[in-house]
Amino acid sequence: MGTYKTSDFRKGLKVQIDGEPYLMIEMNFVKPGKGNALYKCRMRNLLRNTVLDRTYKGGDTLESADVEETEVEYLYRQADKFVFMDTSTYEQYELTTEQVGDYWKYLKENLKCSMMLFNGIPITMTPPNHVEMKVEWCEPGAKGDTATNVSKPVRVETGAEFPVPIFINIGDVIKIDTRTGNYVERVRA
Amino acid sequence: MTEARSDYRPTASWEHLRRRAELLRTVRGFFDQRGFLEVETPLLSADTVVDRHLDPLPVAMSDTGSWWLQTSPEFAMKRLLAAGATAIYQITRAFRGAEQGPRHNPEFTLVEWYRVGDDMWQGMQLLDELTQVTLGRGAAERLSYAAAFQRAVGLDPLLSPVAELAAAARQHGLDPSGAWDPEDRDLWLDGLLVTCVEPLLGRDRPTLLYDYPASQAALAVVRDEPVPVAERFELYVDGIELANGYHELTDAAVLRARTRAANQARRADGKCALPEASRLLDAMDHGLPPATGVALGFDRLVMVAVGARVLSEVWAFPIDRA
Numbered sequence: 089m090g091t092y093k094t095s096d097f098r099k100g101l102k103v104q105i106d107g108e109p110y111l112m113i114e115m116n117f118v119k120p121g122k123g124n125a126l127y128k129c130r131m132r133n134l135l136r137n138t139v140l141d142r143t144y145k146g147g148d149t150l151e152s153a154d155v156e157e158t159e160v161e162y163l164y165r166q167a168d169k170f171v172f173m174d175t176s177t178y179e180q181y182e183l184t185t186e187q188v189g190d191y192w193k194y195l196k197e198n199l200k201c202s203m204m205l206f207n208g209i210p211i212t213m214t215p216p217n218h219v220e221m222k223v224e225w226c227e228p229g230a231k232g233d234t235a236t237n238v239s240k241p242v243r244v245e246t247g248a249e250f251p252v253p254i255f256i257n258i259g260d261v262i263k264i265d266t267r268t269g270n271y272v273e274r275v276r277a
Numbered sequence: 278m279t280e281a282r283s284d285y286r287p288t289a290s291w292e293h294l295r296r297r298a299e300l301l302r303t304v305r306g307f308f309d310q311r312g313f314l315e316v317e318t319p320l321l322s323a324d325t326v327v328d329r330h331l332d333p334l335p336v337a338m339s340d341t342g343s344w345w346l347q348t349s350p351e352f353a354m355k356r357l358l359a360a361g362a363t364a365i366y367q368i369t370r371a372f373r374g375a376e377q378g379p380r381h382n383p384e385f386t387l388v389e390w391y392r393v394g395d396d397m398w399q400g401m402q403l404l405d406e407l408t409q410v411t412l413g414r415g416a417a418e419r420l421s422y423a424a425a426f427q428r429a430v431g432l433d434p435l436l437s438p439v440a441e442l443a444a445a446a447r448q449h450g451l452d453p454s455g456a457w458d459p460e461d462r463d464l465w466l467d468g469l470l471v472t473c474v475e476p477l478l479g480r481d482r483p484t485l486l487y488d489y490p491a492s493q494a495a496l497a498v499v500r501d502e503p504v505p506v507a508e509r510f511e512l513y514v515d516g517i518e519l520a521n522g523y524h525e526l527t528d529a530a531v532l533r534a535r536t537r538a539a540n541q542a543r544r545a546d547g548k549c550a551l552p553e554a555s556r557l558l559d560a561m562d563h564g565l566p567p568a569t570g571v572a573l574g575f576d577r578l579v580m581v582a583v584g585a586r587v588l589s590e591v592w593a594f595p596i597d598r599a
Binding site (some may be wrong): 095105116117119120121122123124125126128140141142143144145146147149179180 | 330331375376377378379380381449450451452453454456457464465466467468470471472475477493495509511518521
């Protein structure tokens, strides 16, 4: 485990505070008039996604966090666990529904995702920016009856629902942006 | 094939660089109209300001003693005052080691001026006028350092026990590892200033913060009151510190004592001691007329004028591509 000096502080640094991993998302060198050099840092807790503001002075240190990202494939869901497999080591990792959060909507079998490990233990996963999914259900008869009805809900293979344009039908493959949850395009009719 | 590098290009846009040039002309016009003489003094000097928190950059020259790049033109300009100048200004470069960040570059541009006979209030008035001419944000509010702290954290920076300052600071995320010196009052004040006080300053109109703790007098006169305060002031706009002014210390004995104390603090911090003798002290022994002087960070003035968030938006080549 290494330590970072204030002169090493920068955006993107992964550090450990009270045993939890943080990502430095902002770092400001500040120095009032003739005063002390201070480092105002904003850090995101990688376990809870909360934000922490801390101010350090020259000479203070932070412990580095052993955080790595690896490519995994989604395998299946078992009760409240999601199971993934490391594509290079074939090791299996589990995340809880809480850890996966809203990303369950995109977890179709064999989806390649990025998994973040802290001290070798999985903590969060991120799906690719775009995921293609097959439409399994859509509201019957909602075929653009009114001018205001420009979108309709559909359910895709993962069981999640998304608002899409009215021309989408059962069996179509649609592309969703996982960063926003927005419909991007129809891939196959 | 070599990889194409693009860091030969300036970080600032032409629009900002043109605005910078206009502001340089505005500042010169402001002082010329008021009868100030533009002066030039050496960037490279055998003397240097001795301050606990300022690190001058040494310059190696063959066996001719020690030389420093100036951290400000303060010493040289005061020598001109001692030699008869009454109102002088200059626009020059200053260098401060280990200062790099969104609003810091080790090399930067200072506008510095002195007028003999001005007290702190007249000094603030002149700075206020320059701010109005360059930024057009209206007249500045005058707010004492104590009132600003009272408003922001409900504590008296001059009288509250240091333990109370430390407790308040820790509540705001300072001293995360619990290693700060519990007795270093100025450290806790600086910490609260940058996290709680500064962000509130200069929001609706510019703020002139004045009457600093006597321990932060630097080169300012300390006014003898039941609770003595330093006749020092700073200008803030949009939460950014733009200028620092002193009703200037003229007593050589006091400056010698402060210089010695600053060097002791530097040694305790593990920093090199700096030369304590200087030609400024010689000039003060001869007689420095009472005056008020101000140093304005010109790059930050341009930042605020164009609404830039970082200094590199108004400075062509910051240190990492200098």
